[in-house]
Amino acid sequence: xxxxxxxxxxxxxxxxxxxxxxxxxxxxxxxxxxxxxxxxxxxxxxxxxxxxxxxxxxxxxxxxxxxxxxxxxxxxxxxxxxxxxxxxxxxxxxxxxxxxxxxxxxxxxxxxxxxxxxxxxxxxxxxxxxxxxxxxxxxxxxxxxxxxxxxxxxxxxxxxxxxxxxxxxxxxxxxxxxxxxxxxxxxxxxxxxxxxxxxxxxxxxxxxxxxxxxxxxxxxxxxxxxxxxxxxxxxxxxxxxxxxxxxxxxxxxxxxxxxxxxxxxxxxxxxxxxxxxxxxxxxxxxxxxxxxxxxxxxxxxxxxxxxxxxxxxxxxxxxxxxxxxxxxxxxxxxxx
Ligand SMILES: NC(=O)c1ccc[n+]([C@@H]2O[C@H](COP(=O)([O-])OP(=O)(O)OC[C@H]3O[C@@H](n4cnc5c(N)ncnc54)[C@H](O)[C@@H]3O)[C@@H](O)[C@H]2O)c1
Numbered sequence: 001x002x003x004x005x006x007x008x009x010x011x012x013x014x015x016x017x018x019x020x021x022x023x024x025x026x027x028x029x030x031x032x033x034x035x036x037x038x039x040x041x042x043x044x045x046x047x048x049x050x051x052x053x054x055x056x057x058x059x060x061x062x063x064x065x066x067x068x069x070x071x072x073x074x075x076x077x078x079x080x081x082x083x084x085x086x087x088x089x090x091x092x093x094x095x096x097x098x099x100x101x102x103x104x105x106x107x108x109x110x111x112x113x114x115x116x117x118x119x120x121x122x123x124x125x126x127x128x129x130x131x132x133x134x135x136x137x138x139x140x141x142x143x144x145x146x147x148x149x150x151x152x153x154x155x156x157x158x159x160x161x162x163x164x165x166x167x168x169x170x171x172x173x174x175x176x177x178x179x180x181x182x183x184x185x186x187x188x189x190x191x192x193x194x195x196x197x198x199x200x201x202x203x204x205x206x207x208x209x210x211x212x213x214x215x216x217x218x219x220x221x222x223x224x225x226x227x228x229x230x231x232x233x234x235x236x237x238x239x240x241x242x243x244x245x246x247x248x249x250x251x252x253x254x255x256x257x258x259x260x261x262x263x264x265x266x267x268x269x270x271x272x273x274x275x276x277x278x279x280x281x282x283x284x285x286x287x288x289x290x291x292x293x294x295x296x297x298x299x300x301x302x303x304x305x306x307x308x309x310x311x312x313x314x315x316x317x318x319x320x321x322x323x324x325x326x327x328x329x330x331x332x333x334x335x336x
Pocket of ligand 1: 165
């Protein structure tokens with residue numbers, strides 16, 4: 001993500017210098033520095049954070065997100081952290097409160113919010129044509145794509161499987177479009193159905209099966225304080241017709257809306273109609289747009305484009321889904 005999205009995303013902003021890069025393997029960090037013309041190279045982020053920098057992007061395995069974000073905040077840097085910001089809602093709260101107290105911005109990289117499809121869906125929601133949303137169907141299903149890097153499949157490094165890896169993206173979009181109703185209770189299941197066998201071959205190549213210690217399928221059901229509900233399904237492996245399906249469908253009293261296709265369906269009397277939302281034309285990749293929004297918020301003194309309290313609820317739902325799966329019971333969420 002550093003090489004594909006964050007470094008070029010920051011470098012696309014006029015007036016921004018990417019001053020330093022860090023990876024435990026110094027040669028790997030040096031190769032990124034050479035490729036992108038970055039002057040300072042480190043193998044330890046503590047040393048990098050001694051530099052006078054305005055902001056950092058954290059693109060390391062999930063287990064590094066909280067300690068690196070915390071150290072960055074404590075050394076006075078704004079933090080753009082790859083998703084998931086943390087594995088527990090308590091960790092998100094701790095980081096959010098520290099950042100707020102220090103007057104720093106903290107944002108999870110949910111770049112899909114900044115893509116044209118999400119913007120169009122958000123604009124429709126604001127017109128109230130959808131009406132009050134009573135249910136959301138949220139999917140993050142991949143048929144045969146297990147990440148090959150152990151950072152995603154070893155529980156000690158990743159914290160969780162597809163729910164935490166890609167479920168967070170669709171869930172973030174659905175909750176944002178629903179205006180973040182307060183979740184109150186969650187049931188869930190998390191299973192490893194295929195990852196230790198050879199029934200489904202990974203499109204991205206072979207993964208270290210002996211290190212695979214997360215789920216390859218998770219599903220959950222959420223009840224919100226306002227009476228609405230949400231069903232979430234996440235997977236890296238399964239017998240699905242589509243190669244992948246990162247989506248949500250919101251059911252409202254005025255119509256239903258599908259992201260990212262923008263399909264809006266409504267029925268008045270006996271007449272049913274379906275249309276597709278128009279999209280703004282843009283050449284800017286979503287990752288770049290998210291980084292630009294974060295940068296502009298820093299420059300103008302505005303709050304984080306994705307407030308940590310929103311990320312708190314996204315992570316709280318996934319944490320509760322895992323807890324429910326492990327303990328076989330419904331989990332009630334505590335307030336932030
Ligand atoms: N927003 C998105 O769409 C998206 C997509 C893919 C991955 N991600 C997230 O980005 C993060 C990284 O994923 P990736 O695909 O780049 O993984 P990757 O395994 O390709 O790269 C991880 C990098 O982190 C570095 N690293 C490991 N420990 C470190 C430490 N202590 N300090 C500094 N660097 C360290 C490694 O050297 C490696 O270069 C993950 O949290 C993942 O969930 C987000």
